[in-house]
Amino acid sequence: MIDEFVRVPRVAYFSMEIALRNEIPTYSGGLGVLAGDTVRSAADLELPFVAVSLVSRAGYFRQEIDSQGRQVERLDPWTPERWASPLEAMVAVTIEGRPVWVSGWLYLLEGYRSGKQPVILLDTDLDHNRSDDREITHYLYGGDATYRLKQEIVLGIGGMRILQALGFRVLHHHMNEGHSALLGLELLRRYAYASEDLRPGESSYDIPRVRELCSFTTHTPVEAGHDKFPYDLVQKVLGAFVELPTLKSLAGEEALNMARLALNLSEYVNGVAKRHAEISGKLFPGYRVHAVTNGVHPFTWTAPSFARLYDAHLLGWAHEPELLVRADRIPDGEIWMAHAEAKQALIERVRAASGVELDPELPLVGFARRMTAYKRPDLLFSDVERLRAIAREHPFQLVLAGKAHPRDEGGKRLIEFLHARMRELADVLPIAYLPNYDMSTALAMVAGVDVWLNTPLRPLEASGTSGMKAAFNGVPSLSVLDGWWIEGCLEGVNGWAVGNASDAANGSDALHLYDKLQQTVLPLYRDDRPAWIAVMKGAICKSASFFNSHRMMRRYVTEAYIR
Template identity: 75%
Template structure:
């Protein structure tokens, strides 16, 4: 099967996590889902890609919620053999002065349009390795800093070597976040100058040649969010892999900053939204950070009722999502309402099946699903419970929540507990349901079945965000803080609604949220029961103005023309 993919040059796409399907827990959230959508669009568009990631045999974790509303982490084990084919090639890397062998599994991602893309899942769980080394590729984002560094050695250095051993001819390397930046060091070693060609003070590697081979997508708008390793730790784990002076020149004098390393070894660098690119240019002066705003995969995130609707009226939408700009004039309002009604009923049934809670079939549903952490502010909606109840007494609404907190994020875990406490306090006035075990299946039901998608990050920490884009494909408008992609996607009253403004004070966001909900969103929804044209107009606006643009087909075409082909 591998022979199907090594006959032509490919772009090697490196990502610590990739969401391939719901049954394969090799993703934790947005970064992995974006990577999965990237590979899916490459398959649809038949762009020659090979994706490189870790097998993560123990996954991230499966989430349960106890009686007190506390998150409980359970193992998310999976068996690669059930979904992927083992490959014969193995390569070795040096970790802590010993040989660690790396093998790979081949997963073939097949597009519904007939395209196919190879995904390599790297695995150190081999008989040749000692027990602790066999676990390097087990836990996604698990362990301590040393464990993380070992994983990044396997992904970056091991990735370049194993691609070569398997016979792939790589024309370009794309690093999705800085986890794989060590691939640049392996390329430096490949393009080392002969000693006799060096003059005193010269760096011993052909850095321009390596830069020309690499692109880097950064996702983190705060300096503290980038991986760093002390040079003492790097020397102990990796050894003197490249010339120390070169490493400090590229990765920072004080510590190995993986983002700095990726920036210095990539000719093309991009942020994941226009605002994020601006912030990154400020964070990293001297570098040119382009903006390629994220997108989501058209087919995978569109519910079955809307797929059928688009197939009927806009048959080429899956390959050319820009055709969705014609939704306003081509699809009847009643057909939009009917498709959403089917998706809504599917969500109601899933909520009942998972929690036993029967949602009101007529009251609007607000949806919020994110990684549960402080800057996402999942509790903003519950800042003033008295006002929230007063709004609901006038015009009833209900809320469906979902999301995991990282096992070591105690603040995020407390937020989940607090959300359950708020749900209890609002019982009888505002139905609030928390769906445990947030995964792709739950996300697909939520973004299609709710009536309004809520997003409340603390500015400017939302680099992009993609869940609102997924909702747009299903005619669901967003009610969101102006950060990340929503600065570009929000046309007030047309695609959804803004909470506050892009430069506003964060301490006024709760009041702005309540005002917009009480005075604009809920009145429009309830008026729509007698005259539905107003609400459907916003649904169509979300599709025609946002889904038509904020999709991974457009994103991949930009990467191909601006980053890969230069």
């Protein structure tokens, strides 16, 4: 089965997590969903691509919410045999001085038409390995620093070796975040000069050649978010893979900084939005950071009702989403009917999952993402009495969802806080919280709500993509001006801004949010259906037509892969 993919050179795309389908929990959030959308667009565009990730047999976790609104984590394992084919190749990486064997699984990701892409899911759960080594690829973002370093050795070095063993010819390597940066060290060793060819003082590594072969996408706008490993740990776990002075010159003097290593071994570096590229350039002075703003996969994130609508009026939209710029020609009634179908589907899902009865006639605001402090899921509830007054004047509803990382106690407390506010406001504001946020729930929400809310702390939202997904379903965004929304927001045309981009303190965002809801968004929905549908069309024409992963992939090909 692998033979059909090794005939032409391919771009190898490395990502610690990747969202392949709802039943395969090899992702935790936005980074993995973006990776999945990247490969889906590569399949649709029939690009020569191969993705490499970890099998993560134990999954991330299944979220339950108890009667007090507390998150409960359950195991969420999956069976690779059900969805993927075992690979015959097996390679070894050296960890703590011993060989650890790595094989994997081939998952075929099929595009919405005829294209398909190979995804290699690396696996150390082999009889050849001792028990603790068999678990290296089990837990997504699990364990301590030692466990994480072992995973990143398997991903970067093991991934490179398995591609070679399978016969892939790689024309370019794309690192999706720094987790796979050790692949650069494997390339250094492959392209080392023979000692007799060196002059005194010359490096034995062809660093320029390695840089030409690599690109790096950074997603993290703060230094603390990048993986760092103490060199004593690196020497214990990885050994003398390359000489320590060389490693320090590439990855930092104090610790092995995976982002720094990726930066120094990549000719093309990009952030995931224009503002994020600017911030990353300041975070890493001396490096040129390009901007390729994220996008979402058109077919995956469009509800069936809207897909049928686009097929009827804009045939070919899923392959050429730029055609959606003409969505303003679609009759208002058909737009509204497609939305009503998606909204009813969400209402039924909410009823089944939570017992909350939502009213299809009232505006429904959605908020769903990873529950952590900088996302500020509590901003809407900053002033309960103001929120109560708004709900009495302009009745509306809320649907919320999101997981907190098992070790993020602050995120877990936010989920409890939201449930406390839900109980406090039950007499005036219907609120539902959907547990176990996943791809299926995400699609139902981005298609079924009337307004998509996003309230991150500036400038910590590198890009964000949920509002892009909403736009494919005619759902406008109400969002803080950060990430992609700085580029995308056309006030009153495709959505609305919360606050302003220059408010570094973020101090007035709650007030602006309440004012925008009370004075603009909710009255427009209630009083002027044609004007509201015009904003829905604006979301499709102005946002979905541009902020899609087909446009993103075409830019990667022309700017990063082919230079």
